[in-house]
Amino acid sequence: MSETRFQRRKDLPSTHLLGTGTPMCAGCGGLEAIHQIYDILGEKTVFINAAGCMTMLSVYPFTPFRGSWLYTAMASAPAGAQGVRDGLDVLLHKQRIESEEDLQVVVLTGDGSAYGMGLSATSSAIERGLDFLYICYDNEGYGNTGQQYSAATPHGARTATSKGPRGFPGYKKDLFAIWAAHRPAYVATVVGAEPLDLARKIEKAKSLKGPRLIMALSPCPTGWHYDPGESVAIGKLAVRTGCWPLKEYVDGKVVHTKVPHQRPPIEEYLKRQGRFSHLFQPERNELLLQEIQARVDGYWEGVI
Amino acid sequence: MKRALLTGNKAAAWGARLANVDYVPAFPITPQTEIIETIANWIDQDEMDCRMVTLESEHSMLTAAGAAAATGVRVFCATSSQGLLYAMEMLYTVAGWRAPFVLVNVSRGLAAPITLEPDHNDVLAARDSGFLQIHCSACQEVLDSTLIAYRLAEDERVRLPVIVNMDGFYLSFTREPVQIPDTKIVNQFVGEFDPENIRFSASAPVSQAVAVLGGTPYSYFRYETHLAALNGLAVYDEITEEFANTFGRRHDAVEAYRTEDAELVFVMMGSFATKAIDAVDGLREAGWAVGVLRPRLLRPFPADHFRRALAGKRGVAVIDQNLSMGKGGVLHTELASALYASAECSPVVVSFIGGLGGRDISLEEFYEMASVARKAIEEGCAPPPRLLYTREELREVRKLQAIANVEREELGQKK
Numbered sequence: 001m002s003e004t005r006f007q008r009r010k011d012l013p014s015t016h017l018l019g020t021g022t023p024m025c026a027g028c029g030g031l032e033a034i035h036q037i038y039d040i041l042g043e044k045t046v047f048i049n050a051a052g053c054m055t056m057l058s059v060y061p062f063t064p065f066r067g068s069w070l071y072t073a074m075a076s077a078p079a080g081a082q083g084v085r086d087g088l089d090v091l092l093h094k095q096r097i098e099s100e101e102d103l104q105v106v107v108l109t110g111d112g113s114a115y116g117m118g119l120s121a122t123s124s125a126i127e128r129g130l131d132f133l134y135i136c137y138d139n140e141g142y143g144n145t146g147q148q149y150s151a152a153t154p155h156g157a158r159t160a161t162s163k164g165p166r167g168f169p170g171y172k173k174d175l176f177a178i179w180a181a182h183r184p185a186y187v188a189t190v191v192g193a194e195p196l197d198l199a200r201k202i203e204k205a206k207s208l209k210g211p212r213l214i215m216a217l218s219p220c221p222t223g224w225h226y227d228p229g230e231s232v233a234i235g236k237l238a239v240r241t242g243c244w245p246l247k248e249y250v251d252g253k254v255v256h257t258k259v260p261h262q263r264p265p266i267e268e269y270l271k272r273q274g275r276f277s278h279l280f281q282p283e284r285n286e287l288l289l290q291e292i293q294a295r296v297d298g299y300w301e302g303v304i
Numbered sequence: 305m306k307r308a309l310l311t312g313n314k315a316a317a318w319g320a321r322l323a324n325v326d327y328v329p330a331f332p333i334t335p336q337t338e339i340i341e342t343i344a345n346w347i348d349q350d351e352m353d354c355r356m357v358t359l360e361s362e363h364s365m366l367t368a369a370g371a372a373a374a375t376g377v378r379v380f381c382a383t384s385s386q387g388l389l390y391a392m393e394m395l396y397t398v399a400g401w402r403a404p405f406v407l408v409n410v411s412r413g414l415a416a417p418i419t420l421e422p423d424h425n426d427v428l429a430a431r432d433s434g435f436l437q438i439h440c441s442a443c444q445e446v447l448d449s450t451l452i453a454y455r456l457a458e459d460e461r462v463r464l465p466v467i468v469n470m471d472g473f474y475l476s477f478t479r480e481p482v483q484i485p486d487t488k489i490v491n492q493f494v495g496e497f498d499p500e501n502i503r504f505s506a507s508a509p510v511s512q513a514v515a516v517l518g519g520t521p522y523s524y525f526r527y528e529t530h531l532a533a534l535n536g537l538a539v540y541d542e543i544t545e546e547f548a549n550t551f552g553r554r555h556d557a558v559e560a561y562r563t564e565d566a567e568l569v570f571v572m573m574g575s576f577a578t579k580a581i582d583a584v585d586g587l588r589e590a591g592w593a594v595g596v597l598r599p600r601l602l603r604p605f606p607a608d609h610f611r612r613a614l615a616g617k618r619g620v621a622v623i624d625q626n627l628s629m630g631k632g633g634v635l636h637t638e639l640a641s642a643l644y645a646s647a648e649c650s651p652v653v654v655s656f657i658g659g660l661g662g663r664d665i666s667l668e669e670f671y672e673m674a675s676v677a678r679k680a681i682e683e684g685c686a687p688p689p690r691l692l693y694t695r696e697e698l699r700e701v702r703k704l705q706a707i708a709n710v711e712r713e714e715l716g717q718k719k
Contacts, residue, residue, distance in 0.1 A: 044506045048371070058514040060521055068504050069511040070374060072367050073393055079364030082357060083329065083371025084504060090326045090355055090377045101505040121367075124360035 006199040013039040013199075019064030023056045027228025029219035029235055030054065030137030032192030034108070037135060037214070040202040043067040045104045046084055050077035050118055052110030053144040054137065068103065075117040077107045078125035081132045104133065104206070111138040111152035114215070115173050126182040126211040133205055134213040139220035140172070147223035147275075151175075154243070155295070156288050158275045159223075165278055166288060171295075175215065180249040185210035187249040188257075191217040193235025197246050197257055204250070217244045225274025237269040242296045245303070256303055263300070266293045310482040312475030313338035315443040316382060316408045316468070318482075319450025321352055322490040323406075326377035326497075328356040329368035333387040334420055335472040336410040340382060362391035369405055370398025373465070374512055376503035378454070379405035384472060385412035385426045392429065398465060399434025400529060401513050403502065404457035405465050406450060407435065411574065412472040413661040421662025422472040424573060424626040428634045434529050436466045436536050437602040439573045441559075443480040446470050448547065448555055449600070454494050455543045461535040463500075473662060474575040485551055493550050536604045557606040560613055562588065563595030568619040568677050569651075570596045570670070571639060576625055576659050583670030594674060599635075607642035614643065617651045619681040621673050625659040632689040633657055652680045658692035665692060 005011060018038045024031040030053060038045075043066035049055055051074035058069045072080035085105045091097040109118055114136035122134065141147040141159050149159040151173040162168040179187045185208045190198040198216075205212040219235050221228040238244035239258060243266055246258040267289055270276040279285045310318065316339050320328065330340040346352040359365040362383050373379045383391065388409055411422045414429075427437065436456060438449045446468065453466040470476060504510065516522050540557055548554045561581050563569055570580040577598040587594045597613055599606060614620060620643075624633025631637065636655040643649055654677045658665045669692055680686050 043509065046504050055515055058511045060514045060516045063511045063514065065511065066509060067506075068509045069514065070371060070504075071513040071515065072371070073363075073397055076364045076367035076394065079329075079359055079367035080371040082359065082364070083327075083368035083373075084375050086327055086329075086355055086357060086368070087372035087375025087377045088504065090372075091375070094326070094353075096376075097505055101507060103504060103506055120360055121364050124364070128357065 004200045004203060006196055006203060009196060012195055015039070017043060017066055022064050023059065024053065025220075025222050025228070027219075027221040027231040028053070029192055029231050030110070030139060030216065032231065033137060033190060033198065033216035033218060034135070036192060036195055036198050037202050037216075038065075040199055041104060041106065041133070041206060044102070045106050046070060047106050047108045048072060048077045048080040048084060050074050050107070050109035050113040051144075052113060053139070054108055054110065055144070074113050076121045077109050077113065077118060078121040078130070078132070078134065081105045081107050082125055082128070082130055085131055105131070107132060107134040109134075109136055110143065111136060111140060112142045112150045114138070115151035115175050119178070122179070123182060126179070126184045126213075129210055131209050132211060134211070136175075136213070136215040137218040138215050139218040139223055141223050143220055143223045147220070156276065156279060156292060158278055167276070167278060176247070176249070179213045180254065182211070183252065184213060185250075186212040188214050189217070189245065189247055190214055191235045191239060191244060191246070193232045194239055194246060194258065201248060201257070204248070223275070225277075226272055230272060234269070234272055237264075237272070240264060241266045241269040242300050243269060245299065259303070263296070266296050305486055306484050307481055308484060309479040310443055310447075311338065311477055311479050312440070312443045312446045312470045313410070313477070314342055315447040315482050316450055316470070317342035317346075318484055319447045319468075320380040320406075321346060322485065322487060323380070323451055323454045323494050324378065324491070325354055325380040327372045327379045328354060329365045329372070329379070329381050330356055330358045331360075331362050331365045331383065331387060333362070333384045335412060335476040336382045336384040336387070336408070338476070339408060339410075362387035363394055366391040366394035366398060369407070370394065370401050370403045370465075373398070373403035373405040374401055374502055374504070376499035378497040381405070382408040382410065384410040385414060388426050389414065389429060392433070395430050395433040395435055397513070400525065402463045402529070402532070403465060404463050406453045406457060407465060407467050408446075408450065409467050409469045410472045410476045411469055419661045420472065422474060422625075423660045423662070427467060427469045428626050430467060431603060431634070434464060434533065436462070436464055436533060436604065438466065438468050438600055439602055440468065440470045440475065440600070441575045441577050441598060443475060443478065444482045444553070445555065446475065447482055447484070448551070448553060451490060451494055452540075452543055452547055452555060456536060456540055458497060459539045460500065462532050462539055464529070464532055464536070469574070471575040489550065493547070533604045537601070537606060540601055555600060557599070557601040558609040558613060559598040559600060561596040561598075563597060563613055565593055566595035567593040567617060568621065568674060568681065569614060569617055570594065570673070571620055571622045571635065572596065572598055572625075573602065573635060574625060576623070576665060579665055579667075580623065580670060583667050583674075586667060587671065587674055592674060605638055605642065610639060610642050611646055611649045614651055615649045617649075619677045620651045620653045621656060621677040622653060623656045623658055623665070623673065627657050627660060636689070652677070652684065652686050654680050654686045655689035656692060657689060
């Protein structure tokens with residue numbers, strides 16, 4: 001990443017493009033990431049949105065975006081991106097618009113759409129080589145409906161539909177690997193709490209053509225049950241404890257952009273969130289904590 | 305102008321080609337597939353300057369169609385049956401975007417049981433979506449209606465997507481002589497697509513299809529769409545008048561056959577209405593004063609056209625090639641509501657269901673329906689809806705059931 005213009009924190013954009021006063025919850029980690037992403041992508045963009053929290057960004061007659069927006073449906077935002085991209089290409093090809101009028105097409109969905117209902121549309125958009133950027137804000141559950149578990153929910157987390165003593169019995173789907181298996185131009189994980197890493201990745205994605213997919217871990221005060229002021233700290237801990245690996249897939253290879261060599265135990269991350277409180281109270285669930293730790297350790301053993 | 309033998313599918317493809325469509329998102333489904341194969345072939349041969357993309361589902365296809373129309377290009381797509389239902393969420397959605405484009409639906413019965421042959425339950429499921437609907441009874445009409453549909457969809461008083469419907473197999477795979485009009489004259493008639501304020505571009509950012517909070521803005525936009533659809537009635541009449549003057553073929557909102565002096569009128573949609581026309585000729589020879597009305601336009605519903613055409617008539621036999629479970633025929637309900645409490649127009653309205661899943665309706669059955677309707681006129685009271693089925697058909701089904709039961713017994717299962 002030596003060619004990046006983002007060498008240090010002070011290189012990050014100082015003017016912010018996304019408007020304030022949106023209906024997102026205080027401390028929304030998804031909005032934090034989108035703020036940073038938008039500053040780099042700029043206003044010559046059209047956001048194609050699927051049903052989720054961020055649908056509430058554009059509520060008639062307001063929008064925080066300086067560029068354009070199209071809400072589609074939960075399952076088919078990548079198909080909406082296909083229609084807009086093709087439409088723009090036709091207009092350019094038939095010289096009905098000037099090239100300065102062209103737009104970067106950006107899909108914006110939550111994990112509910114990305115990991116589940118919209119995966120078929122995403123898979124085929126990648127397979128068709130669609131020139132688009134996909135941003136998934138991953139708050140690890142159906143957040144906009146009150147945090148029921150989704151295919152992105154981590155093992156053991158309590159959600160509105162997994163309130164038992166062991167939390168969610170399933171395991172978070174490896175969407176990064178699924179996306180990368182399609183061999184798109186670019187895949188990356190980011191988190192708003194690591195703005196320099198995020199900026200470099202969005203800068204790289206912006207410079208490439210073809211399908212480029214970004215998943216942003218989105219700490220969620222209302223769904224994960226913690227104080228909104230903790231969002232950045234929790235995002236940082238997700239990276240430091242190794243449960244949210246920062247990585248990118250490009251040219252057929254996966255590269256970790258921030259390897260946490262001294263990983264604090266995963267419980268440092270878990271115990272700050274109400275959704276994992278049943279692992280500690282009324283008594284410590286040592287077995288489950290060990291299992292979660294072992295999965296994180298197992299991941300990094302395969303990396304380093 | 306040239307004349308060719310074309311299937312309904314080919315006629316639809318010619319409609320898209322003559323309308324100079326820019327973009328065709330596609331997904332194959334029987335019996336629609338020939339339409340997209342034809343267009344794909346023309347694009348490969350450089351006979352059409354158009355972009356075509358195969359999506360992974362009809363839901364995505366309709367999303368791409370609406371999104372491209374919302375970006376400012378002329379869009380065509382086609383589907384059928386299960387595909388139309390798979391796309392249903394997006395039919396409602398893109399109509400709400402006020403994105404004008406044309407969707408050809410090749411009607412086919414719906415599962416379950418799964419089948420390939422036609423009836424109208426698929427397209428009628430889209431009745432309340434905001435798409436306008438034109439129903440065809442001949443291959444020529446499919447081509448002509450596609451051209452008319454672009455004018456209707458793009459008209460500034462309407463700005464809604466339009467479905468052009470044809471019956472699977474009976475039209476999709478039946479060759480009929482079709483006049484293919486000259487490109488130049490069609491270009492003048494259809495014109496260029498003016499996206500007006502619906503487009504995406506860097507210098508004029510716009511948010512489309514945003515959420516609303518509360519019933520007040522929601523109702524406003526829904527009412528707007530309804531009123532735009534209603535505008536379609538006068539706009540359709542205007543366009544078809546111009547079409548008749550330009551091409552010499554009339555495509556009235558409600559087609560009338562020998563109705564002027566008729567006492568009893570059959571009302572039917574789609575290609576099976578041509579069977580009713582045959583039956584009317586036979587009945588006329590026998591001295592019965594009967595005629596046929598065929599709505600080409602189903603949405604917006606041409607209620608005034610019906611009231612005018614049925615004024616003074618004594619009876620109407622509505623033959624529905626669809627079935628709303630637990631209610632009956634959809635067209636019957638639509639027509640009955642249009643005629644209810646009308647002073648000058650209060651015929652006895654009798655309901656028949658037939659032609660489901662491509663089942664034929666024979667001349668004899670039309671004669672029988674005429675008798676039932678005439679009896680209803682005399683008694684001043686309509687009988688309950690009649691499901692057309694013959695003793696012979698029941699015998700055939702009993703045979704199939706007998707085979708199924710023999711197989712079950714063989715496997716030691718209970719009947």
